[in-house]
Structures are given as C-alpha cells and as structure tokens.
Amino acid sequence: MTELYRLRSVTMRYGSNVAVDIDSLAIDSGRLYTLTGANGAGKSTLLGILAFLTPPTSGEVFYGGERIDWKNDIVRLRRRKVTLLHQSPYLFGGTVFRNVAYGLSARGIGGDAVASAVDRALRTVALEGFRDRDARELSGGEAQRVAMARALALAPEVLLLDEPLANIDRETAGLLEAVIASLPSRGTTVVMTTHDPDHPARLSGGSIVLEGGKVAHADL
Amino acid sequence: MDFLVSSFAAALRLIVSFSPDVVDAVRTSLSVSAGATVCAAVFGVPAGLAVGLSGSRWKGVAVTGLNTLMAAPTVVVGLLVYGFLSRQGPLGALGLLFTPTAIVIGGTLLASPIVANYMLASVRGADPRILPTALTLGAGPVRAAATLVGEIRFGVFAAVIAGFGRVVAEVGVAMMLGGNIRGYTRTMTTAIALETSKGEFSFGMALGIVLMTVALIVNLFLSLLQRR
DSSP states (O other), X not given: OOEEEEEEEEEEEETTEEEEEEXXXXXXXTOEEEEEOOTTXXXXXXXXXXXXXXXXXXXXXXXXTEEOOTTSTHHHHHHTTEEEEOSXXXXXXXXXXXXXXXXXXXXXXXXXXXXXXXXXXXXXXXXXXXXXXXXXXXXXXXXXXXXXXXXXXXXXXXXXXXXXXXTSOHHHHHHHHHHHXXXXXXXXXXXXXXXXXXXXXXXXXXXXXXXXXXXXXXXX | XXXXXXXXXXXHHHHHTTOHHHHHHHHHHHHHHHHHXXXXXXHHHHHHHHHHHOOOTTHHHHXXXXXXXXXXXXXXXXXXXXXXXXXXXXXXXXXXXXXXXXXHHHHHHHHHHHHHHHXXXXXXXXXXXXXXXXXXXXXXXXXXXXXXXXXXXXXXXXXXXXXXXXXXXXXXHIIIIXXXXXXXXXXXXXXXXXXXXXXOHHHHHHHHHHHHHHHHHHHHHHHHHHHO
C-alpha cells in the first residue's frame, strides 16, 4: 500500500468553533476506511477537506506525496481524482443519463464512451433501464443509487461517502454496501462516514474515529 | 362618470381600429423595452451571480449598492445619461440623444440592478448542494456556475421579466432621452403623459389599457414561473 493522503496539523475553524483539529493522519491508496464519530465530530468537514472542496484554516494536506496549494489551479485537477457523495445527494434536473454523464462531460468525454460508461455504472447499481427517467421523480433509494452511479462512472481514485447507507431501505443499503466493499479491489480508495457500529468490522478496512474534531482512534 | 365611460369606449375603438399612433407607440415601447431587457440580462445576470457566489468581505457593500441602484429614480438615471449623450457630453459626438438607442441605454441602466437583485435572490435561495456537487464531479468554476444558472433557470427568467416590467412602465428615461418624437421615440408611457396633458384622454386611456394588458401578461408569466 502506498500513502495517498497525509494531513499535518490540519485545523478547520468556523469562527471560534474548531470543527477539525488533526495532528497527523495518513490514508493509504486502495483501501476502505470507515470514519465514525458523534454528530458534530467533524466527519463531513474532514470529507470536504479530503475532497479538496474546502481549504482548511491551517495545516498541510499532501496527496500522492504532493503538498496541496489551495490557491493554485492544480487543486482543481486533484479534485477530479476524488469524488464526494453526500448523504443527501443532489440530482440535477433532467434525466438520469444527464446526471450520470455530468462528470464525464465536465472532463470533455463525449460520444459512445459516455453512453457505455453510464450504462455500466447504472448496471452496477441495478438501475438498468433508468437512463431516460426524470431524475426528480425517483424515490430516495433510487436517487441514492443514481448518485452512486454518477460517482462510479468517473472511476475516481478516491470515493468519499458521507453516510451513504443512511435513510435508505435495507435492500438498497445491502446493494450499495456490496458495491462499496468491492471498490478497493478495483484500486479505488474509499473513506466512508457511518453511524453503524458494525460497519468497520463488516467492511474489513481501516477505521478512523473522530471526537471533537480530533482523531480519537485510528486503526489504519 | 359618463366622461370615463365614453372615454373608455373611445379608447377601445382606437385599439380595435389599430390607430397608427397607438400602434407606433406600442411598437416603440415594446422594441426599446426588449432591447433594454436583453442588455440588462447580459449585465445583470452575471452581476447577480457574481455577488451571490462571492465570499468577499465587500459582498455587503455590493448588495447595498445594488439595492440603492434598484431604487434609483428614473429621472435621475435619465439626467445622468442625458449628461453623457448631450452635445456637450463625452458621448455627444455619437448623436444618440433623442433616439430609441438612448432609451435602450437608459432602460438598461434602470433594469440591470433589478435583474441583478432578482438573480442574487435566486442564487441565495438555490439548493446549497448544487455547487459542491458540480465541483466534486469535476466541473470547473465556470461550468459549475453555469450548472447553477441552469438549475435556477426559472429564477433567471423571473429576473429578466422583472427587468422588462420596469422598463416598459417607466416614463422618465423615455421622455428625457427619447424626446417623445412622434412615430420615432414616442413610447406608450410618454404618449399617455403628452396626450392626457393635451386633453386627449381617450387616447391616453387606450394606451393605458394596452400597457396594463402587457403588465398583466408579464405578471401572469411571472406567477407561472414562480409556481414551477
């Protein structure tokens, strides 16, 4: 395993509130990590930093050995290697196809390559035949699966999942859990927040526990 | 009461008979308002978007500035543009004063802050997940902003329609910059002001009816968009 992320003295403050305060944390490539902690422990904030969406207030973040310069345009290129899937994902207006193809179009990919990548991703989440459906008319579980397909279509180096299995039915949760568990074998690093105490053992990966923004326990 | 009823009947006759003066005023009003609205959309939509998405500490100043400009009296805007376009003004050589183009310029200045403010309100009311979703899927800042505009497109239409409503109903700018020249720069509002002052109440009422009909159509369209 090679080190993918390294965080050094990373803090994130909102006014006087310290959301994240991490002395040191390393995340290896091709592994699955569960990120647990109480509400407000800093899990979502940490995912925002790892997704290169939110620059930390202070500290250094290294990705693939390279120090991230948050003011540099290169951070946008790094962002394309990482995809964050929110707990309550937003689906753009239009069809399921438009949603799943969005990231591919943003990368300048078009034509048959998009169609086949979209179909493959929809097949992975068992939504064949959904590509022409209106994304706004899907059930919560279907929307979650479309959002997962949208992320998988990009084949990201890192997939960050913010409680992806919350608020969905057991069948959908089982399907998505199986998809998530299979990702490290395809080379994708996964960091997943969860409140389910069984997930760390069941998904047999690394485990990071946050308390008050600090790493209380890390089984890496 | 008889005066109003007979004037109303005369006004309807003028409309139904397509009186050339009425048709000219309506045509001029709609064309300069459409031109000013398009220009205001070009300036106002990006301005509202930029202010709405800005994290700058000057954002409050920009919002206050837009609100102040939105409340600017039409005659003040007319006066300002008149100063630029008059023969002694810096743009006097262009010969634009008392032309439809001058009204379009004034209308653009009037409508742009309204479009920008409506746009700003739409951006503030947009789902906060839109931009992070676009960015994490690999969109650059421009594409992400375009995606946001697409997602709040009904708010954008509402902004543009509100701008049109402002321009088509104003009289100060059209009067000062257009000069109320018959068949050339005479709009519905300036014609109403002139004809009523001359005692041609029914003519003014005919244009008033058309103006109210336009306002009604615009507002119906706006309500329709807001309901979506």
